[in-house]
Amino acid sequence: MPPERRxxxxxxxxxxxxxxxxxxxGGPGQNDGKVATLRPVQAERRPKHDCGDxxxxxxxxxxxxYKGSPIGRKELVCLFASVLRREADGSYLLETPVERGRITVxxxxxxxxxxxxxDCDCGHGAGPQQCLSFRTNxxxxxxxxxxxxxxxxxxxxxxxxxPYVLVRPGLExxxxxxxxxxxxxxxxxxxxxxxxxxxxxxxxxxxxIDEVTxxxxxxx
Numbered sequence: 171m172p173p174e175r176r177x178x179x180x181x182x183x184x185x186x187x188x189x190x191x192x193x194x195x196g197g198p199g200q201n202d203g204k205v206a207t208l209r210p211v212q213a214e215r216r217p218k219h220d221c222g223d224x225x226x227x228x229x230x231x232x233x234x235x236y237k238g239s240p241i242g243r244k245e246l247v248c249l250f251a252s253v254l255r256r257e258a259d260g261s262y263l264l265e266t267p268v269e270r271g272r273i274t275v276x277x278x279x280x281x282x283x284x285x286x287x288x289d290c291d292c293g294h295g296a297g298p299q300q301c302l303s304f305r306t307n308x309x310x311x312x313x314x315x316x317x318x319x320x321x322x323x324x325x326x327x328x329x330x331x332x333p334y335v336l337v338r339p340g341l342e343x344x345x346x347x348x349x350x351x352x353x354x355x356x357x358x359x360x361x362x363x364x365x366x367x368x369x370x371x372x373x374x375x376x377x378x379i380d381e382v383t384x385x386x387x388x389x390x
Contacts, residue, residue: 221271224264226250228273232281232307232344244308251308254279256340280306280343282335285352292373302353302372304335306343312336315373320345322379331380354379 227235234241234250241247254273255263262275282304290301292315302314312318314335323332333345333353345353357368360376369378 218265218267219269221269224271224273226264226271226273228262228275228277228279230276232278248308251280251310254341255338278334278344279341280308280310280337282343282345282349283307285345285349287356287372290373298358298371300356300371302356302370304343304345304349306337310337312343313373314370314377315375319375320370320372320377322377324380329380333379 225237229235234247241250250264253264253266255265256279257263262273262279263270264273284305285302287300287302290299292299292301302320303311304314305311312335314320318336320333320335323334324330325332331350333350334342335345337343353370354368356370357379358371359366359368360378361367362376362378365381367378367381369376371377
């Protein structure tokens with residue numbers, strides 16, 4: 171049985187301000203002004219300068235690197251992240267109003283470093299009335315649901331899970347191991363296509379994690 175649902179973080183402490191209320195549509199907690207934004211361009215529109223491949227990389231652990239060295243200033247990382255986008259061919263771009271350049275992403279563009287769940291009334295009667303909100307390493311907050319789905323990629327050989335949540339179109343946050351364990355603690359069984367699976371509900375949407383038997387075997 172999942173733990174009693176209340177407006178508290180999974181560790182029993184009071185939910186942080188960023189997790190209070192739905193944030194999907196820019197409500198309380200959305201960025202909290204921590205992510206720097208670009209100043210509007212006053213000049214007339216001009217063709218963007220293509221800088222080609224930039225010597226910039228987002229490592230698997232979410233660390234940004236420039237010319238082989240990690241970028242230590244979080245404010246600078248958040249500024250870069252605010253102009254990050256993904257092309258249809260899968261490439262990643264940093265794009266400002268006047269220029270753009272491609273960067274390398276080893277896994278996901280963000281890391282989900284914190285999760286908070288709360289009771290809500292946005293499920294419209296489908297499943298538990300709860301919302302799961304995630305905060306990324308760039309302090310962006312999203313609430314899992316139809317617009318921000320959770321997906322769990324399973325290793326075909328070991329079935330080791332690699333969970334992600336969509337932050338912006340084409341840009342995902344890999345859910346850290348500690349946060350994933352907190353999420354699994356809220357999992358409930360559901361039957362999908364004749365198979366019994368464990369997963370979590372958020373905003374009336376069920377997100378499968380793995381088959382019940384597979385998770386039971388992994389726990390043994």
